[in-house]
Amino acid sequence: MQLPRFDFIQPATIDEACSLLDERKGDATVLAGGTDLLIELRRRLRKPGCVIGLKEMRGLDYIQKDDGGDLRIGALARLQWIESSPIIAEEYPALAQATRLVAVPPIRRVATIGGNLSLDTRCIYYNQSEFWRSAQADCIKLGGDICHAVPKGRRCLAVCQSDLAPVLMALGASVKIVSAEAERTVALADFFTGKGEKPNVLAPGELLAEVIIPSDGQRAAVYEKLRIREGMDFPLAGIVVSLGTDGQGAAAGARIVLSAVGPAPTRIVEAEGLLEGKRIDDDLLEQVAQVMFERAHPVANLAMDPWYRRKMVKVLTKRAVRQALETAKAN
Amino acid sequence: MTDFSVVGKRRPRLDTIPRALGEAKFSADLGLPGMVYGKVLRSPYPHARILNIDTSQAERLPGVKAIITSKDVMPYKWGVFAYTRDQQLLPLDKTRYLGEEVAAVAAVDEDTAAEAAALIRVEWEPLPYVIDPLAALEEGAPLVHEDKPGNVSVRIFVDEGDVDNAMADAYLVDEGEFTSPEENYCMLEPYAVVANYESTGVDIWCPNAGPHMKARPISNALGIPTSMVRVRKVHIGGHHGGRSEVSPADFMAALLSKKARRPVKLVYTREENMNCVRQVHGARTWVRAGVTKEGKLVGLDFKLIMDGGAYASTGPIAASVAYQMIEETYAMPNLRYEAIRAYTNKPPRGMYPHHPRTTYGGLEMVLDALAEKLGMDPMELRLRNSVYEGYVTPTKTVISSCGQIETIQRAAEKAGWKEKYGKLPPGRGIGMSSSACLIGFPMGIRGGSGAFVRFNEDGDATVISGVVDNGQGNDAMIAAIAAEELGLPIEAIKVVTADTSMTPSDQGAYSQASTILSGGAVKAAAADAKRQLFDVAADLLEANKEDLVARDGKIFIKGSPEKSVSLAKAARTALGRDKAILGRGDRWPKGDHKREWVSNPRGQLASAFSYGTAIAEVEVDMETGRVKLLNMTAAHDCGYPINPLSVEQQMHRSALEAGPAGVMLERHAWTAAGQNINANFTDYWFPLATDVPNIETIIVTTNDKFGPFGAKEGGLSISIAMIGAVANAIRNAIGTTVHDFPMTPDVVLRAIEARNESESGSTTHE
CATH class of the missing domain: 3.30.365.10 (Aldehyde oxidase/xanthine dehydrogenase, molybdopterin binding domain)
Structure with a gap:
């Protein structure tokens, strides 16, 4: 399939990009790595009048520490840089690990962290060609009022498919959003809306500029990704556990994120609380896993049975907690 | 048998270097002067009557060169067998699966063609449809073809020996039921056709498993003699059974080209290649096996339901091969097998190397369960039940x-x-x-392969064969066979293959027949050419032609390679004597022609x-x-x-x-x-x-x-x-x-x- 017609503009600076976004508010979309956008354009899932190409733009392609010790990653940093960055390997190995689980190496060489975080939610009834969709009524995500995945469903439950979002959320990251008028920083937990049809808070005219990860001390984090093949696949479910220890082998400050079973990655505070200050045994693991299981409500909108995806939330939670604790103890 | 100079040696395929260098061209890479681009309008319903097609708005779009609909086609139906002709290459009355062809447009570029296709107004009457093959076989199910009661596309029934008695007498019996959805061929090359229809005939380039097998139905559908249809291939990016038959795309591209009076290129999207070409049958297999205490198989009993989709395709073959492969694997006297291939409102299913997986895999799992119960190593069970040379299967095939x-x-x-x-x-x-x-x-009058071998002035040979190489290395295979038979190094062989105007008929890359039939025909043609060369060489060497051998480019008396004449010299000497070296050969399958998939599964x-x-x-x-x-x-x-x-x-x-x-x-x-x-x-x-x-x-x-x-x-x-x-x-x-x-x-x-x-x-x- 060919691309639809649109104006293509390549700004040289962030300011230019912002004023373009402002001028073409609501009609423009930005192109970074393009690994997701191009497919959506071909399928006519998006029909922007203007595509703003960021390839020539300088100023958002860094991975560096700031004076306060936080890590700042420009939105245009490629995934391949992240997986091979010495700072990230040293201080946020879970981020490098999760990045290596995204798609395949050729895609990671062009895909960006900004693109990964603002990846549109996916649904097997939505991510189809124009012809395929023409054979059925428009769903909620397409502006209609029905859901093909959940009969009588009134909400869009298309799934967040970012591998980096749950990890960054567990690392306490936030994102900087810029526009022609203003600049704001939003905790990642608040970046996602939980709405399948509009998965993040980016408003027309706004550009995701930077990811900020706080210095994390001696914590350990583990990402368990459910997928069928050894590469390529989007997550069918995801669990991130990040924690430290109190020195006596008990968990401290745990953050647990449940991902790829709904429109947004979500911290499950109740599960985190169960771990606090506890030594971990099989009973506790079972309790934590049970809480995660109860909070996971996948529906039949990916290429795998939701029964299985939900069940795996439990298994992967146990594995992630165990491994995170082992790593934290070793730190 | 081991004293060969060419065959038996490891060497790359003939297409390896061109592919590695990026020289290889695929059908979608081709271009011709004045060429326009095709796009297909497809049915958005799994089953619907076409009440009216209005192309007037699409015709007015600037850049549109031709539009074809059912009004442009003759009522010709394609079928692999005379009794399975059920697929109109552009449907006349109704569409039978979601994605089936309804109309096609040729325009100056793909965008314009797509835009025009979207302007075609089709008046539909959606019909009740059936997706599940079990439901399709139930009474009262919507009929996919009005003239096929019960949606039975094919029924194969084999009952040799006495299965019920064998099972009753068996020491152990085990059974299982296995299910499988459809698989896809996933050729990396999406289907693409370039067609150029002129007053003298139509040229078609497309991926295929046998150009001669396509030329005939295309000529029938276009209403012109087969000699006017020239089907060729360039490089092919995968077949796996899915390029076996004529494709509606071949016909549509040819017809668009005829109407537009220009060459037309039609390239399928990935989705079209996965949904609108052919798929692999879904199936449900029930299997029962009985063994003696010693682990000897006494009988096998199968019941299959296969999901055939909207058309018969290779149905009779697809529904039969599993029992055939199995009776040629395991020696047992009693075999019962019933396969019903159902029509459903899904894309048609074709041939595949191993299907249904439920039958092969299901039987093997049942056999392992039996071995376990017998306390026998599964390997031992297989050794004890293996067929052997000279064994006659229940349906009377000799191994x-x-x-x-x-x-x-x-x-x-x-x-x-x-x-x-x-x-x-x-x-x-x-x-x-x-x-x-x-x-x-045996595949009837198109089931054999013919070949020619001709010599060039410098002593190199050109092999002309209808065989198609779609990845398995058939070109290199016939080159090696010709080189060995002629006594030439393989570098001295050029192959011309798979071109219906140039090459003799060939059965195609089906039934694993390329080596024994196409290769056999090439060997016979090379032997014929060699005999002609030996006539000349016998003179030059003052020897009996019966005593001559050819090897490494030389002809000599067997056992005396020191005195020789080169093949090149023999070929040139022949030309000097007003004689061209032209070898011919053909090869046909060895099988009982009375055996028939459905009506007579014996022989x-x-x-x-x-x-x-x-x-x-x-x-x-x-x-x-x-x-x-x-x-x-x-x-x-x-x-x-x-x-x-x-x-x-x-x-x-x-x-x-x-x-x-x-x-x-x-x-x-x-x-x-x-x-x-x-x-x-x-x-x-x-x-x-x-x-x-x-x-x-x-x-x-x-x-x-x-x-x-x-x-x-x-x-x-x-x-x-x-x-x-x-x-x-x-x-x-x-x-x-x-x-x-x-x-x-x-x-x-x-x-x-x-x-x-x-x-x-x-x-x-x-």
Whole structure:
């Protein structure tokens, strides 16, 4: 399939990009790595009048520490840089690990962290060609009022498919959003809306500029990704556990994120609380896993049975907690 | 038999270098002066009557050069057999699956063609539809074809011996029911056609498995003589059974070109290539097997329902081959087999190397269950029941050369079967399976292959054959056979293949017949040319022509290579005497012509049979159900390896297609509205390089009497055997049979849970 017609503009600076976004508010979309956008354009899932190409733009392609010790990653940093960055390997190995689980190496060489975080939610009834969709009524995500995945469903439950979002959320990251008028920083937990049809808070005219990860001390984090093949696949479910220890082998400050079973990655505070200050045994693991299981409500909108995806939330939670604790103890 | 100078040597395929250099052109790369671009309008309903098609608005769009609809076509229906003609290449009255062709446009570019297609107004009357083959066979189900009552596309029934008695007398009987959804061929090259219709005839370039098999139906559909249809191929990016038949795209491109009076290029999208070409049958197989106390099979009983989709395609063959391969693998006197291929409102299903996986894999799992109950090593069970040279199957086919036992023994040795079976740690498993593969069945007047060999002035030879190379290395295969027979180095052979205006008819790359038929024809043509050269050389060498041999470019008296004359000199001398060296040969399958798939399934089926044994080892994560394939071993009796490298490649291909793909991953799924939900490379899972372990290959030789230089076929037995091997390895690892293909983690986990439940259930009883 060919691309639809649109104006293509390549700004040289962030300011230019912002004023373009402002001028073409609501009609423009930005192109970074393009690994997701191009497919959506071909399928006519998006029909922007203007595509703003960021390839020539300088100023958002860094991975560096700031004076306060936080890590700042420009939105245009490629995934391949992240997986091979010495700072990230040293201080946020879970981020490098999760990045290596995204798609395949050729895609990671062009895909960006900004693109990964603002990846549109996916649904097997939505991510189809124009012809395929023409054979059925428009769903909620397409502006209609029905859901093909959940009969009588009134909400869009298309799934967040970012591998980096749950990890960054567990690392306490936030994102900087810029526009022609203003600049704001939003905790990642608040970046996602939980709405399948509009998965993040980016408003027309706004550009995701930077990811900020706080210095994390001696914590350990583990990402368990459910997928069928050894590469390529989007997550069918995801669990991130990040924690430290109190020195006596008990968990401290745990953050647990449940991902790829709904429109947004979500911290499950109740599960985190169960771990606090506890030594971990099989009973506790079972309790934590049970809480995660109860909070996971996948529906039949990916290429795998939701029964299985939900069940795996439990298994992967146990594995992630165990491994995170082992790593934290070793730190 | 081992004193060959060309065959039996490892060498790259003829297309390897052009592909590595990026020189290889595929159909979609071609361009002709004035060429325009096609786009197809497709049915958005699984079943709907076409009430009216209004193209007036589309015709007015600037840049549109031609539009074709059912008004432009003759009522010709395509079918592989006279009794299966049911597919109008552009439907007249109604569409039978979601995505079926309704109209096509040719325009100055693809965008304009797509825009015009969207402007065509079709008035539809949606009809009740049926997606599930079991529902299709129920009384009162919507009819896919009005003249096919009960939606029965094909029924195959074989009942030899006395199965009921055999089962009653058997020491042990076991059974199982197995299911499988459709698979996709996933050729990397989406279908593409370039057609140029002129007053003198039509030229067509497209991927194919036999250009001669396409030319005839295209000429019929266009209403012109076959001699006016020139079908050619350039490089082909995959076949796997899915390029076997004429495609509506061939016909539509030709008709658009006729109407537009320009060359037309029609390139399918990935979605079209997955949904609107052919697919692999979904199936449900019930199988029952009985054995004696000694583990001898006494009978096999099968019932199959196959989902054929909207058209018959190769239905009679597809519904038959499983029992045939099985009776050519296992010696047993009693066989009952009933297969019903149902019509449904889904894309039509065609040929595939190993299907249905439910029949092959299901039987192998039942056999392993029987071996377990007998306390017998599954390898021993297979050794005891192997067919042998001279064995006559229940449907009266005589087995020729047979290396099955050697494949079992050598695969077992290589894989360490004796050391591993029954001795692996929990969660690990090993499985084995063997299979025959039939080679070259009669296909009527188009079922044979012809070849020419001609000599150039410099002593090089050109081989002209209808054989098509779509990845398996057929071009290199015939070059090697010609070189060996003529006594020329392979570099001195040029091949011209797969061009219906230039090359003699060929049966196509079906039925694994290319080596024995196309290769056999080339060998005969080369021998004919050699005889003509020997006439001249006998003069020059003052020798008897019966005493001459040719080797390494020279002709000499057998045993005296010091006195020789070059082939080049002999060829030039012939030309000087007003004689051109032109060799001809043809080769036809050895089979009983009265045997018929449906009406008379008895008699000699095929020319030869290859044999293979596969062994796989897996590790299963018992909490997630995820199977990791640790290694695969394949031993294949190819008769004689014309090119061992190609035989190994074919074994790799077969192992990959059957094991990680066929057993573990591949499936299509459908919405209740009849829509294929994963006709794309994101959601349709096939194995990636990282999912495929090391594959060990072993070549077994049996020197078949029918095949050229003893050769049979390159490795297809493994595409059957590896299904059972991987399925049995999983069974061995988890201690229970998995009944549903593909064995994705969710399916495996359900089987593990069911086993756990039944075990804890029986504990409670005790």
